[in-house]
Amino acid sequence: MNTIKKHLPKSVLIGLAAILLPFGAQATSDTSKNTHQLYEDNCASCHGSDYGGFIAPGLNADSLKGRSPTALRSLIMTGSFDTLMPPFFGRLSDDDIRGLVKYLQTTPKQANPAWTIDDIKASIKVYVKDESTLPAKPTYAINSMDDVIGVAARGKYGRGSGSKAVFINSVTHKQIGEIPTGTAAHIIDYNPANPRWAYVKTDTAEIFKVDLYSMQAVRSVKTGFNGPGLGVSRDGKYIMAGSYVPHNAVILDADTLEPLKTFELEGVDPDGKMVSSDSGMIIGTPFADIFAIALENAGQVWVVDLKEGFPVTKIENVGRHLHDAFLSHGGSKLMVASYDDSIVTAIDLKDRKIIKKLEAGCVPHVGGGSVVEVDGRTLGFGTNFGDCDKMVVSVWDLDKMEVVKQVPVSGGTESPAAHANAPYVAVDIISKDRRARTIQLIDKKTLEVVKTLDVGGHAYFPEYSADGKFLYVSAGYSGDEVVVYDSKSLEKVASVQMESPAGIFSHGRVRYMTRGLSPDEMKGAK
Amino acid sequence: MGLVSAQSVNAASIYAGEAKAAAVCSQCHGIRTPSADAPFPPLAGRDADYLKTALKQYRDKTRKSDIMNAIAGSLSDDDINNVAMYYGRLKP
Incomplete structure (x- = not known):
């Protein structure tokens, strides 16, 4: 799909x-x-405003x-x-x-509809005019903002009253707030410099700036028609958003959501053809004042410097049909999934060069990826849709940049979750039968599947709480709940009801960068 | 009612009911509730006998509904018993 x-x-x-x-x-x-x-x-929020497909077929x-x-x-x-x-x-x-x-x-697939910087500017909505009137601390009881977990609830129809970002205290497993988003929420990102701000992006490319202290949206902007790409810079001053429809990306002021510069996504693909391209992942890194963006069809990764004019360094020939990525080594290395070559390409963000192309499973979709430190090695975990016969989770040694193991799992997978304090890497099985109800757990040390959880519903997007004590899983369509497990005993401890939950995003991510790393390693890496 | 149904139902049929409900009914009616924006009635906690009667009427088309006649038409007597029992015991 x-x-x-x-x-x-x-x-x-x-x-x-x-x-x-x-x-x-x-x-x-x-x-x-x-x-x-x-x-x-x-239909358009899933099938694409240009009839060309988005998260659902064209x-x-x-x-x-x-x-x-x-x-x-x-x-x-x-x-x-x-x-x-x-x-x-x-x-x-x-x-x-x-x-x-x-x-x-x-009707044929439509030409790229125009959505210019002026359209983006005109789309800004202000819900709270004077942000100085907002409370100085959270209006609910919480020990640390790291304990906030956000869930992108799609709503049954991908729009309507069920579409919202739901925020949960991951210590008590009680909902602390919700932000209606009109259409399906897809990505939630947090401001690394100020814990009060979150950014929620919908399938129709609107971005809501959310005040987590008072649990309300303060502003929103429409950056395109469809597309999940969203990143926040390490200083919390900029956000970058990318679209499938139209083929562009934009850097916004993270405070006002004013657009600062747009980028037309096009380039020469690895087969020598000039193509216009969807935006894949966009990522800010603790390593530098940059954004990295994957041009899906052009097979390029662009590094944008956050300085006057926002200059771009283009890294070509990364792979055929790029999608998502994750960071390691203090954010200096970027691992980018390439669907059509079934590889993950390691990029050095310092030299802005490809380090190596590593074998991955079939049609790799690394989700947020996971990186864990085990016995002195830095291991990266990558999931893949497995639309062909190979159903494995890839494990790479990210110091040596080599494949350590391809762990057999029961089906295609979409997103791995790990935490420094939890013993297992959780992967979601998405094959379209009863297996879709399950999550498999891979032991970090033995690198073997040790347990399969039957979550019910379409179980996907596992995420650990910031303290690593709990594993959250969306029991999505035909489940309509988020299920919480104890991360060691794997006993079910709680359930939170919502319509068609999908991606789960712990606020702790801003501290450990990639799931599975500890904040201490992050400090050491800098 | 609660006691009687608890004794007359074995675990296997509840499990089968859950599987069928997840695969077929929940698409529109949800498990505990349908979508807030959906035009479909909730099933969780409804009287199991009522659900059985309704499904059988939809199946033999004595009760008319384009969509329910088609969907109930694919259910066996066992399916109907299991699904009705499953939804009947579920708390909304």
């Missing part, structure tokens, strides 16, 4: 034709305008060629049982559903 290939828009001519249509065709174009709006309001004349309209209609009515696709029966009329099917089967 996440291995969607994006192509360059071929529909510019067709777009022109639509503008040049004579008056006689007005009725038809009104209908298609309405149907496009229906698509925007119900829906256009090309991708739906040969599909039975009747089968598509019933799929929309009932939803798709093993995926996030919800049932639209009762929400959309049968006429609307039939109209959508007809329209999508005859």
Whole structure:
């Protein structure tokens, strides 16, 4: 589902034709305008505003060629049982559903819609005008802000009242606040310099600046149409966001959310073709005043210096279809997953060069990645979708940059969680059958799966509490709860209800950079 | 009612009911509650006999619903018993 290939828009001519249509065709174009709006309001947050696919497959004349309209209609009515696709029966009329099917089967993927720096600027909404009126400390009982865990709740329909960022005290496992986000929350990032600020990005590319002390959004900005890429600089002054639709990225002032500079994402891919590209991961690092951004289709990683003009260093030939990444060695080394080559490429952010390309499992998706120190070695853990026959979690020695082991697991995986104080690395099995209900635990020392938890629902995105005592897991669609386990005994200790929870983000991440490292090692690395 | 049903139900059928509910019913009705934005009624904690009767009526089409006639049509008597028992015992 996440291995969607994006192509360059071929529909510019067709777009022109639509503008040049004579008056006689007005009725038809009104209908298609309405149907496009229906698509925007119900489908686009997952399937992409350009019909080209995002976290769900593209829906256009090309991708739906040969599909039975009747089968598509019933799929929309009932939803798709093993995926996030919800049932639209009762929400959309049968006429609307039939109209959508007809329209999508005859409409090509659209050209990149424009969303300029002026659009971004005009989209800023201010909910709290005077931030000096905000409370000076948390308005709820909490020992340390590190104990805050944020959950991106998608909501059943990817939008509506169920879509929100939910914050939990990971010592008491009680909800301490929630921020409605309108559409599905996807990423939550925290300001490393000031513990009160969090940033929540939705599938429709809005970013909410959240005051964790009073648990409210103070501002928001729309940075594009779709795309999860989000990073915060080490000084907490800048955030960078990247989109799938359109193909751009933007640096914002982390305080005001004012856009400072946009970047068109395009470049020569490893096969020598000039391509326009989706934005993959964006990451700030404790190592330097930079952002690193992966250009998915161009196979490049760009390093942006946070100084006058925001100059870019381009690292080419990183891999074919890049996606996500994680940091190690004090943030000076970046491990980038490349879907189509099934490799993880190690990049030195100091020299801005590729160190080595390491074998990974099949279609690596490293999530936030994990790095643990075991017996004097620095081990990195990488998950992968496993859409082919190889179902393993890769373990690399990040000092020597070599593969240590490929640990057999029961299916494809999406995100590993580790903590310096917890004995196991948790991985989520996402294969589309009963296995999707499970989390497997890999012993850090023996590097073998020692236990499988049946969480219920679609279990994914494990995350440890900042103290390492608890393991949080989203029992996502068909579960609708976050389940909490004791990280040693693996007994279930709590459950927090919400609609379709997905990514879980501990505030502790700002202290240990990558999950599994301890804050002490971070200090040593600097 | 609670006591009687607890004794008349074996663990296996509750487990089967849970599996079927997770795979089929929860898609619209949720486990404990449906989506706040969904037009579907909650099932958790509903009377098990009522759920059984309703599902059988949907299955033999004496109760009309485009979507429920299709979905209940795929359920066996055992499925219906298990699912009704599972949802009936669940706290909303």
